[in-house]
Amino acid sequence: MPTPDETIRDVAPLWRWGGRGPIWDPIDMEYKLADLVQAELTVARLETGASLYRSLAEGFAKAAQIMARSQSAG
Amino acid sequence: MPPPRIDVALVGYQDQGNLGMGYLAAVLQRRGFIVELIEVRDDPAEIAARLTDRQPHIVGFSLIFQAFLPQFRQLARRLRDAGITSHFTIGGHFASLCHDELLAHFPEIDSVVRYEGEETLLVLLERLKSGEDFRDIAGIAYADEGGRVVATEARPLIADLDTLPFPYRPNEADRIGGFPTLPVLASRGCVRRCSFCSIHTFYRTAPGKVVRVRKPAKLIEEMLELERYHQVRVFLFQDDDFPLWAAVGRRWAAELAERLHESGLADRTIWKISCRAEYVTSDMFAMLRDAGLFLVYMGIESGVEAGLEVLKKEMTVAQNIAAVETLKQLGVAFRYGFMLFDPSSTFVSIRENIGFLRRIAGDGSAAAAFSRMLPYGGTPIREQLAREGRLRGDLTRPDYVFIDPRLNDYHRLLTQVVRPWLHGEGLSYQLDYALDELDTICRLVPGVEGTVAYRSALRALTSESNDRLFHLVEQSSHAFEAGDRSLLDVNAARAYCASVGARLVERRNRFIVDNIYLLRDASRFDHSAGPVISPQLH
Numbered sequence: 001m002p003t004p005d006e007t008i009r010d011v012a013p014l015w016r017w018g019g020r021g022p023i024w025d026p027i028d029m030e031y032k033l034a035d036l037v038q039a040e041l042t043v044a045r046l047e048t049g050a051s052l053y054r055s056l057a058e059g060f061a062k063a064a065q066i067m068a069r070s071q072s073a074g
Numbered sequence: 075m076p077p078p079r080i081d082v083a084l085v086g087y088q089d090q091g092n093l094g095m096g097y098l099a100a101v102l103q104r105r106g107f108i109v110e111l112i113e114v115r116d117d118p119a120e121i122a123a124r125l126t127d128r129q130p131h132i133v134g135f136s137l138i139f140q141a142f143l144p145q146f147r148q149l150a151r152r153l154r155d156a157g158i159t160s161h162f163t164i165g166g167h168f169a170s171l172c173h174d175e176l177l178a179h180f181p182e183i184d185s186v187v188r189y190e191g192e193e194t195l196l197v198l199l200e201r202l203k204s205g206e207d208f209r210d211i212a213g214i215a216y217a218d219e220g221g222r223v224v225a226t227e228a229r230p231l232i233a234d235l236d237t238l239p240f241p242y243r244p245n246e247a248d249r250i251g252g253f254p255t256l257p258v259l260a261s262r263g264c265v266r267r268c269s270f271c272s273i274h275t276f277y278r279t280a281p282g283k284v285v286r287v288r289k290p291a292k293l294i295e296e297m298l299e300l301e302r303y304h305q306v307r308v309f310l311f312q313d314d315d316f317p318l319w320a321a322v323g324r325r326w327a328a329e330l331a332e333r334l335h336e337s338g339l340a341d342r343t344i345w346k347i348s349c350r351a352e353y354v355t356s357d358m359f360a361m362l363r364d365a366g367l368f369l370v371y372m373g374i375e376s377g378v379e380a381g382l383e384v385l386k387k388e389m390t391v392a393q394n395i396a397a398v399e400t401l402k403q404l405g406v407a408f409r410y411g412f413m414l415f416d417p418s419s420t421f422v423s424i425r426e427n428i429g430f431l432r433r434i435a436g437d438g439s440a441a442a443a444f445s446r447m448l449p450y451g452g453t454p455i456r457e458q459l460a461r462e463g464r465l466r467g468d469l470t471r472p473d474y475v476f477i478d479p480r481l482n483d484y485h486r487l488l489t490q491v492v493r494p495w496l497h498g499e500g501l502s503y504q505l506d507y508a509l510d511e512l513d514t515i516c517r518l519v520p521g522v523e524g525t526v527a528y529r530s531a532l533r534a535l536t537s538e539s540n541d542r543l544f545h546l547v548e549q550s551s552h553a554f555e556a557g558d559r560s561l562l563d564v565n566a567a568r569a570y571c572a573s574v575g576a577r578l579v580e581r582r583n584r585f586i587v588d589n590i591y592l593l594r595d596a597s598r599f600d601h602s603a604g605p606v607i608s609p610q611l612h
Contacts, residue, residue, distance in 0.1 A: 004583035012594035014252035015586050017579050 077127045081107040082199060083160075085121070085149065086136030088113045088245055090257050093312060094166075095136050096241025101192040104239050107199060111244060114142075118149050122156035130160050131202045134187070134195065137166040140451055143180065143470045150182040161202050163214075165191045167272045171279070171452030173215035174223045175469055186215040189280040190262070192238065194229050213280075231282030235262060236292045240299065247304045251511045252597025253518060255308035256300055260330075261287040264314040266350070268373075269386040270413070272452035273314050287317045290330040294337050301343060307518055309345040316347040324358055331365035344368040344517045351397035352389060356404065363406050368513050370401055373411040375447075377430020384418040385447070386454070391430065398434045407440070407513050409506060414444035414547075415485055417459060420478055421551050428544050438537030440509070441502035442495065442544060446485065449474055484554045487562045488547065494571035495543050501571040501578075502543070505536045508582050519589075519596040528585040535581070539574050 008016050082102055084095045088111065099109040110130075112121055125133065133153065135146050150162055163185045169176050170188040177183060185208065187194045194213035201208040209216060213229030232238065247254035263277045263285035277284045300306040317323050334340040346369035347362075354370070374394045376382045382389055401408045414427050427444075435442055449456035449465060449472045459465040459474045467473030476482055495502045509532055516525055550561040586593065 004580075004587045007587050007590065008583060011590050012252065012586075012597070014249065014597050015590070015593050017582060017586075 079108060080110045080128050080130045081203070082109045082132045082134060082195075083112055083125055083128075083130045084109060084134045084136060085112045085114050085146075087115070087138060087142075090248060090310065090312075091241070091243055091245060092136065093241050093257050093259055094138075096243055097238055098134070098136075098165075098191055098195055099242035100239040101196055102199065103242060105196060109242065111242070114146065114149065118152040121149065122153050122158065125153065125158050125160070126156050129158065132195070132199055133158065133160045133162050135162070135164040135183075137164055137169050140168040140172070140472070141470050143168075143176070147180050147182065150180070154182055161185065161198075161208075163187050163195070163198065165195075167276050168451045171272055171275055172469075173225060175451070177215065177217045177223050179469055181217075184216060188213050188215060188225070189228060189276060190231055192232065228280040231263075231277065231280050231284075232286065233282060235259075235286050235288045240296050243300075243304065247306060250308055250507075250514050252593060253307040253514060254305050255310060256304060256306045257310045257312045258293070258296060258300070259288070259313055260293055260311055261285060261313045261315075261317040265319070266315070266388060267386055267454070268375075269384065269455040269458070270375075270416075270447050270449070270453055272450055275452045275454075285315075285317065287326060290326065290333045293330065294333045294339065297339055297343070298337060301339065307343050308514060309343060311345060311347045313348060316349040316353075318349055318353040318358065323353070327358060327362060331361050334365040340365045342518075344514065346371065348372070350389070351394045354397035354400050356400050359400065359404055359406060363404055366517075367406060368517050369407045369409065369510065371409045371411070372397060374434075375411055375413045376416065377412075377427040377433075378423050380418050381413070381416050381423060381427070384416055384455075385413070395430075395433065402439060407509065409440055410434070410443070412444040413447040415446035415476075415481075417447065417449075417455065417464065417474055417476070419476055419481060421481065421484075421555050424481075424551050425548055428547050431540075432544055435540055436537065436544075438533035438535070438540065441505040441536050442540040443502050443506075444496070446489075448472055480555070484551065487554075487559065488550065490564050491546065491550070491562045491567050492543065493564075494567045495539070501539055501575050504575055504578060505532070505539060508532055508578060509536065511582075512585075515589075515593070519592060522589045522592060524585055524588050528581070531581050532578075535574060535578055539571075542570060 002010070005016065082099075084099060086092055086095050088095075092111070095111055099111060102109050110124075112124070114135075133150075135150070137143065137146055146164070153160075153162075161184045162182055164176065164180070164183050165187040169186050173186040173188060176186060185198065187198065191213075194211060197211050198208055198214065201211065208214070209218075209224070210226065212227050215223060215225040217223050243256065247256045249255060263283075264271075264273050265285055267274050274284070297306075297309060300309070318327055331340075344366045347367065348371040351372045351374060354372075359367070359370075372394070373387075375385050375387055377391060377394070379391055382391065398408055398410075412427075412431065414424060431442060431444070434440070447455070449459050451469075451472070456465065456472065464474045465472070466475055476485070494500055512525065512529060512532060515522055546561070546567070553559070553561045
């Protein structure tokens, strides 16, 4: 027994539910903007995270160098 | 074989056919130029690859909202990096009104085409093609060698819209259910001066008559062409304000209705308009309904007098309610724009506004929808907020702070919670789509069974969803004022909307399946008119 969606797909595919928005023009910037901002924030967070790790890595490397120098000097 | 030559590439959003780009392209094509329309969301590398070998004289960016500026700039940079040396120009409301800010932030741009661009773009192309200087053309702005922004005199608005060719429409029409739908324009311009809107500034800054209305006969000619070549059954009038104002508007509407009947379009097609609520009168809208009008979108925007005043709507709450009630009595569907948050908002006005929304949409005749007013470039309210020291954000994301600072936090948290209803594919929009689809079926497919029961079920679902959203705002705003944020629960909202959405699709599909052969036959293309003839052959 096909599901209603399968029946529609097989008999009249143009009538499949598309999960679409309304047919007038709701360019609702607030919500589109929210997506945009969210995406940019995610990128910014990733970049900040990456830069933090880079700084930490550089810091550890420098610390290791200093320690190595001080050990060899000692 | 070398790639086909093009003179102009127009880049922008292609949603709903993009009439603005369609008109620009058609005017250029009429003079023999080759134009290609490009979807801005396509992969930039792919767009660059399409243009690199063809080096059009102009790449024109159609910017509909300033929020998209970073996206357009990124693409422009990619095109330059790919070695595209074309003249880059840009148009649209924001570009026209804030050309200096835009040129300062968008150095890849060579010129801005301001206000109505059809004639200016044509002259620009002719100048560039013949190697002449373009900097004295009326209706443009550019940065000179020293980086100083120069704006030439504004080009007058097009006096007679019927001198324009019909828009170029190379893309397949969108559909509502099985029926193709395309946008059309009956007029341009708006005489009102709403404080949040840049349309009146756009039309009033350029010389010429602000509102221009097409002749009904030409409109019918275009609609018949769209019906024949694109099988359009649903027309979406995208006018700034459908021209029904005063006696002249009523006469125009009567002629349009008469010609829709004469041409047979009233029997075969339906249409939607956007207009001010004050135009809605029982006699005129009954006449329009009988000529195919099935849906009216109104920018109601506020349910309290103070909000209407701040927004300079020049309307009253009572007028808005009367318009909605008239449409309900006539059996014409309505949708609305509503700014729950505006610069005058308080916790009390938020709840009053929800009370208004309950009154117009509590019965499920339309899904609950609202937004926050944003101070776009070129709007009077942006200037006012700047004077008050409340303007925030930046060029691409303008914003402001509320008078009550607690409302800033409340709005930020509420936005996340109401997203399952109000984002692009949220529950409210799904419900409205289902209601629109049912109206379309009732008007275009005779003999469909079960419409009364399905409509009743849809309205019950919509009413239930609306009530849940209204209740959420009312209760959470009270609680937030008392320091309690616990009612702003995103997960509960998501779960509720997912559950109602599933019920909606299940009920909708059952209705479609019950009528599936009738609907299949009704939406089959009629090829008797012959093949689709594109107005341009590449």
